[in-house]
Each structure stands twice: as C-alpha cells, then as structure tokens.
Amino acid sequence: MNFPISPIFEASFENIDFLIKRDDLLDKDFSGNKARKFAWFLKEPLFDIKRVVSYGSSQSNAMYSLSVLAKMRGWEFEYYTDHVSSYLKENPQGNYLFALQNGMKIYEKKVPILLPEDTLFIHEGGRQKEAAYGLKILANEIIKQTRGEIVDIFLPSGTGTTALFLQKYLPLNVYTTPCVADDEYLKKQFATLERDKNEYPTILNTKKRYHFGKVYSEFFKIWIKLKEQTGIEFDLLYDPKGWICILENQEVFKNRILYIHQGGLLGNVSLKKRYERKYG
DSSP states (O other): OOOOOOOEEEEEETTEEEEEEEGGGSOSSSOHHHHHHHHHHHHSOOTTOOEEEEEOOTTOHHHHHHHHHHHHHTOEEEEEOSOOOHHHHHSOOHHHHHHHHTTOEEESSOOOSSOOTTEEEOOGGGOSTTHHHHHHHHHHHHHHHHTTOOEEEEEEESSSHHHHHHHHHOSSOEEEEESSSOHHHHHHHHHHHOOOGGGSOEEOOOSSOOOTTOOOHHHHHHHHHHHHHHSOOOOSSSHHHHHHHHHHTGGGOOSEEEEEEOOOGGGHHHHHHHHHHHHO
C-alpha cells in the first residue's frame, strides 16, 4: 500500500493563524500517526509472521490500527488489556467495536512472556524503532510541502514516538506535550528509542495537570470551538490538551505553527458519549 501525501491547509483558531497537516485523511481505514508508525510492517514481506500481538487500553487508536494492519496482511490479531468495562462489553463502540469486527481477539490479562516465533510483538502505542520508517516519510513530506518556510511543528504525545522521530528527521523545532503522564515519562519513552538527548523534541506543559482518559469540560469546550472555527474535527482525547498547551505557551513559538493532525477520530464516538453522560 502506497499512502498518498496528506495535504497541508491553512487555518485559524483563537486568532492564531497556523498550518495543519491532515494525516487523518491518509486513508479511510488506516490513517494518522499509527499508519505512519506501522508502515514498515505493511511494506516488509514478513513471510513467517502469522499473528500480531499488542497491548494497551480497550479503546486505543493503536489497537484499531493494528486490527486493520492484521486484516490487510492476513494475520491473526491478539490484544491484551487490563480491563474492558462492562458498559463497553454490553455496548461495543468506537475503536473497540471496529477492532472486533476486524477479527481481534481480546484478553483481559498480561501479555504472555513467551510468544511463538511466528508472532510479531508491537509495543503499546507503536513505540518501536520500526516506526522511524513511516515517520521519516512524513518528515520528508513536510519539508517538500512547506517549501523552505521555517515553521514550528506541534503535536500532542502519548508515547512521544512521532514527535521524537520528527525531530530527528526535520531541521525544524518540534514541540509536544505529554498526554499520558508527565515530562519524565515522556523522556523515558524517548530514551528507549534514542540515547542522544539533543535529538529530543521540546516538551511544553499546561498550567493544569490532566489525567489521561478522564473527561474535562474544558476539553469538550475547546474541541467544539476547534470544529466551529476551523471546520475540522479533531481527536477528543489528545488534541484538546494540545491546543490548551498552544494557547498557554504562545510566546514560545517564533514561527507559524504546523499542527500535525494524527487521526484517531474513531475514538471520538465513545468519548462523546462519556461526555454526554457526565455533562448532559
């Protein structure tokens, strides 16, 4: 599968004029940063592989993307998670539902220590050296599309893999904010893939500490504002914190911001329902 080059558009939010790289438009089923991270596994022959195994949350974007990858490659897909809520089991939706429809087998336990030789193991969120392949392609696209303009790259991070490799392959400043935990967590994730700290992106923080996966009224409000002012649907899990971070750190950016839209919109289905249940 050869991905098209995702477009870059001009947009404005809260009087900030910025560029946005629409990686959510790469493909109907296989898009966003997970498609970039898993591109190597789609390209390589890997004739001896029969199944792929991974782990994480029960509504993970990576889980869904891996289910698509496995279906495209004709592999089995086994996914391990700490817990699937009774509500989600009774009302399958979002990434969980679509991954099941793609043939995922899900287990509420830890990944077995020993896996067969015909099994491909993928770390949570796609944090692995093979992700460099697709993210280098993304970096090269950005260089070509910005045509020499100096821009400041921004994207929110889970494991930080995308931000790390973009900083490695781009002659531009890459900024990110940790969504899963804190700065130290993010730096530890970086260190598993790159020893040279000079290659790390710049980490920015929000004034308020947010706990990953919790619903916050300010997240939903800024998500709605983004749709109203830009006409673009953003991810409801990561992007709200990303934009709060941008608004609170505007003085840091010396150039026009290029925001990376990393997809993940299927997860909005279940998240919106959580917001509706809590806030009405």
